[in-house]
Amino acid sequence: MKTPPTSIALGYAHNFVEVFDLPQNPFEIPLEENHLLVEDSLSKFRLKYSVQSEEHCTVFCGRFHNNTLEDLWFVSGTVFCHALIWKVHHEAGVEAPVVKSLVGHEGILFGIRWSDDGKSVCTVSDDRTIRVWDITNPTTMYVKKYGLAEQRYAPLASATDIFPSPFSTHSTHFGHSARVWDCQIVGQYLISISEDASCRVWRNPLLSKISEKDDMSDCLACWEGHEGKSAWSVAVSDHGVVATGGGDGGIHLWRLDSIVAGTTGK
Numbered sequence: 001m002k003t004p005p006t007s008i009a010l011g012y013a014h015n016f017v018e019v020f021d022l023p024q025n026p027f028e029i030p031l032e033e034n035h036l037l038v039e040d041s042l043s044k045f046r047l048k049y050s051v052q053s054e055e056h057c058t059v060f061c062g063r064f065h066n067n068t069l070e071d072l073w074f075v076s077g078t079v080f081c082h083a084l085i086w087k088v089h090h091e092a093g094v095e096a097p098v099v100k101s102l103v104g105h106e107g108i109l110f111g112i113r114w115s116d117d118g119k120s121v122c123t124v125s126d127d128r129t130i131r132v133w134d135i136t137n138p139t140t141m142y143v144k145k146y147g148l149a150e151q152r153y154a155p156l157a158s159a160t161d162i163f164p165s166p167f168s169t170h171s172t173h174f175g176h177s178a179r180v181w182d183c184q185i186v187g188q189y190l191i192s193i194s195e196d197a198s199c200r201v202w203r204n205p206l207l208s209k210i211s212e213k214d215d216m217s218d219c220l221a222c223w224e225g226h227e228g229k230s231a232w233s234v235a236v237s238d239h240g241v242v243a244t245g246g247g248d249g250g251i252h253l254w255r256l257d258s259i260v261a262g263t264t265g266k
Contacts, residue, residue, distance in 0.1 A: 007048055007069070009088065011062040015053040015076050017088050019069055020045040053086050054095040063112040064088075075102075075121055077109030083123050085135065102133050104170060111182040120206050122190060124180035130173040130192050132185075134206055171205040175219045178229075186236050189220070189256065193231035199223040199244045199252075201259060220259050225252045 009019045022045065049069060053076070061077040072088040083102040090096040107126025114121055121133045178195035190202040203218040226246030233245040240256040 009064055009069075009072060009074075011059070011064070011074055011076065013059050015055055015057055015059050015078070015084070017051050017053075017074055018047060019049040019072075019088075021048050049089070051088055051090055052095050053084065054097050055084055055086075057084075060108050061110055061112055063114055065114040065118050073114075073118070075112050075114070077112050077123065079108060081105045081107060081109065081125070081127075083109060083112060083121065083133075085121070100135060102131075102135075102170070104131055104172065105129065107179075110179065113182070113184055115185045115206075120185065122183045122185050124183045124192065126179050128174070128176050128178060128180060128194075130176075130180055130183045130190060130202065131170050132173075132190065132205055133170040173202055173218070175200055175202075175222070181230070181232065182234055184234060184236060186256075189259075191234060191236060191242060193234045193244060195230045197224065197226040197229060197231050197246055197248075199231055199234060199242065199254065201242075201256070223252070223254050226250060 004024070005022055006024070007019055007021050009017060011017050053074075055078070058079040059076040060079060063075055065073045065075070069089050073085065074088050075083050075085045077083050082105065084098045085100040085102070086096045086098050088096065102121065102123065105123065105125040105127055107128075109123050109125050111124045112121060119134065119136050121135060123131050123133070125131075173190070173192075176192065176194040176196050176198065180192055180194045183190055183192035185204065188204050188207050190204055192200045192202065194200070200219055200223070201221040203220060205218065223242075223244070226244065227248040227250075228246070230247040231244045232247060235243045236256075237243075242254040242256060244252050244254070246252070
C-alpha cells in the first residue's frame with residue numbers, strides 16, 4: 001500500500017512556489033473546507049515553505065519533478081516563450097536562481113513534461129512545435145521538418161553541478177497544423193495532442209542515435225477521430241492504451257502496439 005502524501009506544492013503565475021502540509025486524516029476537515037484551491041480554505045493548511053524564482057515573469061505553464069522538498073525541481077514556461085528550470089528548495093530568504101533556460105520556441109508555451117529520470121524535458125507551444133530538451137549533454141540541436149535537419153546551439157542562462165553543460169540539446173518536431181497543448185514522454189515514444197484535434201506519436205529522439213544522414217521525419221502515427229477543434233487531454237495506461245478527450249465531448253482509445261503492427265490502432 002502506498003504511503004499517502006504529506007504535502008502539496010503549488011506553482012503560481014509569477015514564478016512563485018508554495019508548499020503546504022496536508023492533513024494526515026482529511027476526514028477531520030469539514031467537507032466544505034476540504035478544498036485546497038479555494039482561497040478561504042488555504043488558511044486551513046499549514047504553509048511549509050515558499051520561494052520566489054529570481055526571474056519575476058508571468059508563467060503560462062509549469063511542471064514539478066521529484067516527490068520530496070529537498071529534491072524538488074520546477075520548470076516554468078514563461079510569457080517570453082522559453083522555459084526556466086530552477087530548484088525549489090533553496091536558502092531561506094533568497095530568491096531561487098535559474099539553473100537553465102531553454103530557448104527556442106517562437107510562441108507561448110502551453111505544456112511541459114519531464115522524463116521519469118529528470119534528464120529531459122518536453123515543451124509544446126503556440127508555434128505548433130514539440131521540443132525535446134536533453135538537459136544533461138551539450139551537443140547538437142536538430143530541427144525536424146519533412147526530412148530536413150539543421151544544426152545549431154540553444155543558449156543557456158546559467159549552470160550548476162546538477163546540469164553542468166553549457167548548452168541544451170533539443171530536437172524540434174513539426175507536424176501539427178495548429179497549436180499543441182500537451183506532449184507526454186512515454187519510453188521510446190512522444191505522444192502529443194493539438195488544437196487540430198489529432199493525437200500524434202513520435203519517436204523519442206533521445207533514445208536513438210541520430211546523424212545528419214538519418215531520415216528525420218519521425219512522426220510514427222497521426223490519430224484522427226475527434227470532430228471540431230482540439231484534443232484537450234491525453235492519458236497513457238501501463239498497457240500502452242492511449243486515451244484522448246476532445247472538444248466534441250468524446251473519448252477515443254488508441255493502442256501503441258498498433259504502430260509496430262502497422263495499423264491505425266483505434
